[in-house]
Amino acid sequence: MTLKLAAAAAFLCLGLGAAPAHAQDDADAEILGEAMTFAMHDAAFTMYHEIGHMLVGELGLPVLGKEEDAVDALATIWLLEFDEAEDSYDALINAADGWYFNAVNSTGSGVDEFSYYSDHSLDIQRAYAMVCMMVGKDPEAFGETADIYEIDAEQQEACGYTYEQAFTSWMKLLDPYLIEGDDVSQVEVVYEDAGEYEDFAEALKTSGIMDYAADTVAASFNLPGKVTFRATQCGEANAFYSPSDSEVIYCYELAEQMFYMYLYDIVGWGDTAN
Ligand SMILES: [Zn+2]
Numbered sequence: 001m002t003l004k005l006a007a008a009a010a011f012l013c014l015g016l017g018a019a020p021a022h023a024q025d026d027a028d029a030e031i032l033g034e035a036m037t038f039a040m041h042d043a044a045f046t047m048y049h050e051i052g053h054m055l056v057g058e059l060g061l062p063v064l065g066k067e068e069d070a071v072d073a074l075a076t077i078w079l080l081e082f083d084e085a086e087d088s089y090d091a092l093i094n095a096a097d098g099w100y101f102n103a104v105n106s107t108g109s110g111v112d113e114f115s116y117y118s119d120h121s122l123d124i125q126r127a128y129a130m131v132c133m134m135v136g137k138d139p140e141a142f143g144e145t146a147d148i149y150e151i152d153a154e155q156q157e158a159c160g161y162t163y164e165q166a167f168t169s170w171m172k173l174l175d176p177y178l179i180e181g182d183d184v185s186q187v188e189v190v191y192e193d194a195g196e197y198e199d200f201a202e203a204l205k206t207s208g209i210m211d212y213a214a215d216t217v218a219a220s221f222n223l224p225g226k227v228t229f230r231a232t233q234c235g236e237a238n239a240f241y242s243p244s245d246s247e248v249i250y251c252y253e254l255a256e257q258m259f260y261m262y263l264y265d266i267v268g269w270g271d272t273a274n
Pocket residue numbers: 049053068071
């Protein structure tokens with residue numbers, strides 16, 4: 001059984017060319033372009049994560065364990081198996097690195113700063129869980145990533161089972177809701193005014209992430225009612241599913257946060273440039 005992929009091609013293309021105008025030279029422009037690609041890769045993972053919450057909510061799916069972990073697994077499976085973008089594997093590596101650097105940023109503050117009671121697992125656990133599933137599915141493609149994350153060979157092998165179980169479980173849960181014929185569910189994509197986040201809104205539109213995800217969901221699942229995917233300003237870097245409105249919200253601020261994470265935490269922009 002497979003999810004029915006929308007006919008539209010995926011546009012998660014590299015080199016979005018959306019580098020802000022203040023780039024001072026080609027090297028700067030290249031790094032800014034990479035930062036935007038990183039932010040958009042994270043946006044793709046984030047959208048599939050929130051779509052996971054949406055499917056649980058709209059379809060009333062049972063969830064064993066933390067829902068957050070379950071939908072992280074679905075987002076990972078989606079990018080590994082069903083997203084046709086040629087850089088969907090890179091998107092996974094970037095999204096895992098995003099959780100990793102979120103964790104690194106919070107580690108200096110001491111153990112009391114960790115929210116052990118959160119409905120999310122710790123960011124560092126989310127990073128490792130993703131990389132485990134990635135190497136479990138495709139050891140050849142992700143062995144190096146798993147090595148960088150210092151997941152040892154024995155554990156990498158065990159990740160094969162972890163992945164298989166997550167994949168089988170999700171497919172079994174979703175199977176009764178898969179569309180058989182040419183029906184489509186109603187999934188609308190709305191880009192709200194982006195204000196100062198216009199560069200990020202443009203990159204999001206150009207990437208086609210939300211439209212592609214919407215087309216795929218609409219063609220794949222019998223949803224009980226209309227669902228909206230909305231990109232908007234939220235006043236915080238976030239993304240969420242609103243059950244009362246049947247909406248998946250992606251906040252432009254999150255793209256900005258991931259953009260600067262790449263610049264400052266990953267390439268050390270502040271250390272090397274003015
Ligand atoms: Zn979540």
